[in-house]
Amino acid sequence: MRWVTFDCFGTLVDWRHGITTSADLAFPGLGGRLLTHYLKHEVAVEEESPSMRYRDVLTESLRRSCADEGLDPGESVSVLADTIPHWPVYPEVGHELGALRAAGWRLALLTNCDRDLIAETLRRLPVPFDAVVTAEDVGGYKPAHGHFTRFREVHEPRVWVHVAQSYTHDIVPAHTLGLPRVWINRHGERPSDPSIVQETQPDLHDLVGTVARVSAA
Template sequence: MRWATFDCFGTLVDWRHGIRTSADLIAPGQGARLLEAYSRHEHAVQAESPALRYRHVLAEALRRACADEKIKLNDDDASVLGTTLPYWPVFPEVAAELSALRAAGWHLALLTNCDRDLIAETRRRLPVPFDAVVTSEDVGAYKPSDAHFEAFRCSYEPTTWVHVAQSYFHDMVPAHRLDIPRVWINRQGERPEDEKIIQQVLPDLGGLLATVENA
């Protein structure tokens, strides 16, 4: 069986758009500032409390972002990211590219830094079915821990496996560490800290099938 595993948020779902527009709901005009501040805090919250549910990670990282930016956050507004996450938009090329993978016989899985309930709601918006999902709630850890990858390997014993993700830090680094073939979806035009970690790189999912089959 051939498996392509994916990170979800940032890779298939527009995580930056979701956070920016959701933050604008509670602090109009400040969404871009809060997105950048949020990005500085999320991993620290996850590292401090690996078993913390993702909706609580979202709330705590937003609280810290607002504190950084001197933006008042009402207590009942801290949950806005967890509330809106199931409605964050899917990138436009996802349907065609994942459909092409399935038509070519690839099985699809999600390895996500998310809770079971939130990813279940998000999956209703994804345009193709997935054959497996491993969440942070399942493994009690957040990537870049190896836990998602090891749990998937143990459960499904893939003979061919390629991991596809946008985050260099959360996904490319552990996939390299575990010697898993990988495709970096470099949507932000980032420069990797270590070029040797990167095997295949695309600016979005366009042309993914050919890239995966050559990984």
């Protein structure tokens, strides 16, 4: 079996846009500032509480972000968990994932999310997935290796390429595990160790050729 695994939020779904616009619903005009705080707090919350449900990670991370701005979120503290199923899918996702399927690849998600939340998102993704591994399934969050280990044990992939936007959560563990990998560097980030980036591109366009190239390397 030939598989391509993806992270979902940030890779297929515009996670930053979703957080910003959702936070704007509760605090008009402050969504961008809250996003800046959120990006650091989510990593910390997941490290502190690896068994915490993702909807609670969203809530606690937003709570801490509001505290940084001196805001009281009140009942709006759950706005991210409430809106995540509606966050926008990147426009190239349907075509590029469809091309991978047509080329004979199976598709899977390795996501730092709960089963119920990813089920809602899967309804909006334009291409079906053959497998999903969630943080709830493995009792932890990437960059821990639980998602990757579970996927390998269950599906025994003959060829496996991992594609993701997060350098820290996905590219680093994929490198450690010896997986062919494609970094979707949507925000022009600089990796702390460029040597572990096997292939990089700014979005999913022409992904079929890139996946074929790294799988044969």
